[in-house]
Amino acid sequence: MNARLLLKYWRTILVVAEMTIRQQLMDGFIIFTVLFQPIIIALLALWMLKGKGPEYAIFVVVGSGLTGLWSSLLFISGNSINAERWSGTLESLVALPTPFEVIVFGKNLANVIQSLSSMVLGYFVAAFLFGYDLTISQPLYFALSIFISIFAFISFGLIIAPVFVMNPGVRHWQNAMEFPVYLLCGFLFPIALLPGWTTPISYLLPPYWAAVALHGTTTPGTPPNEIFFAWGMMFVFSVIDLLIASRLFKLMLYKARADATLGME
Amino acid sequence: MRIFTNNLRLFWDGTLLSYRALFHWLRPAQYVASKVFMPLAQMFFFVFLGTFATSAANAGFYIIGNAIQITAVSGIFGVTMSVGGERETGTLPYLFGTPANRLVTFFGRAFMHVLDGMLGVVIAFGWGVILLGLDLSHTNLAALGLTIAVTTLSTCGLGLLMGCLSLITVNVMFVNNFVYFLLLIFSGANVPLADLPNWMQVVSYALPLTRGIAAARSLVAGAPLADVAPLLWAELGVGLVYGLIGYFLFSWFEFEAKRRGTLEVF
Numbered sequence: 001m002n003a004r005l006l007l008k009y010w011r012t013i014l015v016v017a018e019m020t021i022r023q024q025l026m027d028g029f030i031i032f033t034v035l036f037q038p039i040i041i042a043l044l045a046l047w048m049l050k051g052k053g054p055e056y057a058i059f060v061v062v063g064s065g066l067t068g069l070w071s072s073l074l075f076i077s078g079n080s081i082n083a084e085r086w087s088g089t090l091e092s093l094v095a096l097p098t099p100f101e102v103i104v105f106g107k108n109l110a111n112v113i114q115s116l117s118s119m120v121l122g123y124f125v126a127a128f129l130f131g132y133d134l135t136i137s138q139p140l141y142f143a144l145s146i147f148i149s150i151f152a153f154i155s156f157g158l159i160i161a162p163v164f165v166m167n168p169g170v171r172h173w174q175n176a177m178e179f180p181v182y183l184l185c186g187f188l189f190p191i192a193l194l195p196g197w198t199t200p201i202s203y204l205l206p207p208y209w210a211a212v213a214l215h216g217t218t219t220p221g222t223p224p225n226e227i228f229f230a231w232g233m234m235f236v237f238s239v240i241d242l243l244i245a246s247r248l249f250k251l252m253l254y255k256a257r258a259d260a261t262l263g264m265e
Numbered sequence: 266m267r268i269f270t271n272n273l274r275l276f277w278d279g280t281l282l283s284y285r286a287l288f289h290w291l292r293p294a295q296y297v298a299s300k301v302f303m304p305l306a307q308m309f310f311f312v313f314l315g316t317f318a319t320s321a322a323n324a325g326f327y328i329i330g331n332a333i334q335i336t337a338v339s340g341i342f343g344v345t346m347s348v349g350g351e352r353e354t355g356t357l358p359y360l361f362g363t364p365a366n367r368l369v370t371f372f373g374r375a376f377m378h379v380l381d382g383m384l385g386v387v388i389a390f391g392w393g394v395i396l397l398g399l400d401l402s403h404t405n406l407a408a409l410g411l412t413i414a415v416t417t418l419s420t421c422g423l424g425l426l427m428g429c430l431s432l433i434t435v436n437v438m439f440v441n442n443f444v445y446f447l448l449l450i451f452s453g454a455n456v457p458l459a460d461l462p463n464w465m466q467v468v469s470y471a472l473p474l475t476r477g478i479a480a481a482r483s484l485v486a487g488a489p490l491a492d493v494a495p496l497l498w499a500e501l502g503v504g505l506v507y508g509l510i511g512y513f514l515f516s517w518f519e520f521e522a523k524r525r526g527t528l529e530v531f
Contacts, residue, residue, distance in 0.1 A: 028436030032443060040446040044311075047456040048318040169294060176298035179306035189317035 002242065009102045016106025021114060024076070033075055034111070038068030038118035039125060045188050046130055057132035058218045063188040065119025066214065069153055070181050070207050072115040073108075074174060077157035080107045081165045081252075094253060101158060101249045108157040112150050141227055142217035149210035152234040156206045158245035162252045185211050206241070209233040272366050276373040279365075283347045284377035300385060304335040308389055311455050312397060328399045329485055330454030332389035333416055333478045339382030340420030340473075341427060341445050347374040348428025348515075349437050357432070361519050371512050374428065375421040382417040403487035412484060415497045416477025419504025423473050426511035432518050453478055473507065476500040 006013070024030045042064035049056045081104060084090040094100055126132045136142045164171040183194065184201055185208040191199060202208045213230035216222035308331040315327035348371075351357040360370070390409075393399035401409075427444060431437040449455060451465065452474035458466050469475045477500045480493035 028439030029442070032439045036443060037446060040450065044450055044455055045314065047450075047460060048314060050318075050460070052318060172295035173298045173302075175295075176302035176306060179303065179310045183306065183310050183313065189314055193313050193317055 002246070005099060005102055006105070009098060012098055012102055013106040013109060016103050017110040017113065020107045020110035024110070024114065030072075030076055030114075034068055034072045034115045035118050035121065037071060038064045038115075039121055041067050041188075042118075042122040042125055046126060054132050055219075057126045057130065058134045058136065059215060060188065061119060061122040061126050061134065062214045062218055063211070064122050065116065066185070066187040066207065066211055067182050068118035069112060069115040069149075069210075070185070070187075071178055072111045073153055073157045073160065074177055074181075076111045077108045077154075078160045078164050078171070078174060080104050080111075080157070081161045082171075085165075094256070099249075100253060101245060104158060104161055104249075105154060108154040108161075109150070111157070112153045116146070116150075136218050137220040137222070138217040138224075138227075141224070142214065145210070145213035145217050145227065145231070148231050148234050149214060152206040152210055152238045152241075155238040155241035155245065159241050159248060162245070162248040166248075166252055166255065181205065181207060184208065186215075187211055203233075206234055206237040209237065272369045275365050276369045276376070279370055279373035280376040283350075283374050284381075300338060300381070301388060304338050304385060305389060305392055308332060308335065308392070309397075311449075315455060324397055325399055325485065326457075326482065327455060328393040328397050329481050330452070330478050332386055332393055333413070333481050334449065334452060334454040334474060335385045335389045336382040336413070336417045336420050337445055337448050337474065339378040339385060340417060340424045341448075342424075342441055343378040343381060344375045344421050344424030345428040345431050345437065345441050347378065348425065349431030352432050361523065367516060367519070368512060371425065371515050372508065375425055375508075378424065379414075379417050379421050382420065383413050386413045386417065399485070401485060404485050405490055408490035408493070409481060409484050411490070412477055412480045412493065412497060415501050415504075416474060416481075419473035419477065419500045419507075422504030422506070422508035422511070426507045426514070429511045429514040429518065432515075448472065448474055451475070471503070473500065473504050476503070 042060055045060040045064060046057065049060055081090070084093055093103055096103075123134060127134055164174070182188070184191065184198060185205055186202065187207075191202050191208070194202075209230045213227050213234065216227045216230065308328070311331050312324055312327040316324050319326075351360050390399070390401075394401060423444070427441060430440060434440060451461075451469045451472055453469060454474070458469055458475070461469065476496040480496040480500070483493050483496075484490075
């Protein structure tokens with residue numbers, strides 16, 4: 001996956017994203033993962049953090065939205081290739097002249113955009129149900145952070161999907177990977193609360209940098225340098241993820257064709 | 266006597282086979298991931314969030330609440346899938362075609378999950394003591410064990426009802442997940458019930474787990490069994506009501522499915 005492919009196939013990516021969103025609107029599990037679960041977590045966190053003051057409400061809105069983004073990436077984007085396999089369309093997609101990773105990129109784009117709706121809904125819950133006055137202290141930087149985070153999440157998802165396909169053993173741990181990332185990435189509380197040895201692990205996770213950027217742009221007084229650094233880290237991780245994903249897709253398709261196991265678990 | 270022995274054998278065979286069938290397609294790694302690591306990670310997340318919200322001194326409140334709440338993994342997901350799995354795997358017509366006692370068959374689906382759920386809670390308390398410094402020195406451990414057993418039974422009662430509903434709905438996982446996450450709010454595991462609006466408190470007391478969690482907190486604080494006995498009886502009662510509603514629905518669905526010829530229709 002590289003910038004040339006993204007530019008050449010941008011229309012394909014958008015069509016795949018549109019079709020994915022339409023299809024997933026009918027799936028109860030996906031609706032729960034991208035919408036209901038983050039809202040329930042937001043409600044819980046708003047009650048739990050009530051004593052911290054109204055300024056934490058926006059922190060909860062952003063943090064619970066990030067939990068939705070990660071869960072969607074893990075369960076929906078992670079299974080984006082397997083889902084085609086289960087529905088018997090994988091062989092046809094692989095046989096298309098369009099590179100397969102372009103299609104998965106479009107599917108991941110749909111998942112990430114869908115998940116962001118939970119952040120919007122969380123905003124309304126906090127504002128209308130709890131009566132908080134929510135303000136984003138640096139709106140322009142926040143919008144840019146959202147854009148960069150979307151790219152970072154999609155790129156990360158491009159690694160997860162082929163890894164789950166090639167290593168069913170890893171996919172068995174899918175359920176156990178959800179909450180540790182909530183913990184390690186500081187979505188709803190600072191990672192300083194965790195034991196010191198976990199900090200380097202947090203630094204290696206792109207969602208952590210997304211949380212730093214998004215929380216930073218909504219919290220008054222965050223120095224711009226901190227936000228720029230988080231953007232830089234997301235950019236670096238995205239490039240690395242895309243390079244690794246490119247290799248993984250080649251390897252996956254080669255193995256599937258050589259072993260004739262494309263549609264088999 | 267012969268009828269009793271037959272029903273006992275049916276209960277045991279049914280409970281064991283349905284549990285083995287449920288985990289047949291899972292590998293040990295998936296069991297450990299779903300039943301050990303996932304609940305523990307969830308517990309740690311809410312304990313850290315809770316201590317961030319209040320103070321480290323309140324860690325016990327969140328550890329106990331979330332440790333007991335772990336029983337819902339077996340009680341809701343496990344039991345529902347044991348009952349609903351009959352439809353998914355196409356074995357429902359055979360089950361309804363047997364002359365087996367329905368009460369024994371139905372409640373047998375939950376038995377192994379009760380044991381499994383209790384084990385999960387004990388593991389969670391173990392991690393709470395070892396890693397999070399939960400103090401059980403003033404706790405009547407036998408009474409705590411009884412509380413865990415009663416709460417697990419009661420949660421499995423709700424699971425049996427959900428399992429029945431899974432026989433008539435396509436979105437089983439949506440319903441399961443929704444109930445599981447709502448319990449995180451309504452059970453008082455993470456938010457003191459007094460902080461919830463009145464209507465939510467009413468709902469909380471109509472659900473399993475709520476009284477079990479309250480009883481466990483009292484016991485860890487040093488209360489004797491006699492003090493929490495009313496909570497435990499009420500918890501058991503709530504579970505029994507859900508289980509019986511589930512059983513009657515199960516019987517009704519069987520009757521209707523046979524009458525309309527809609528067995529396994531999705």
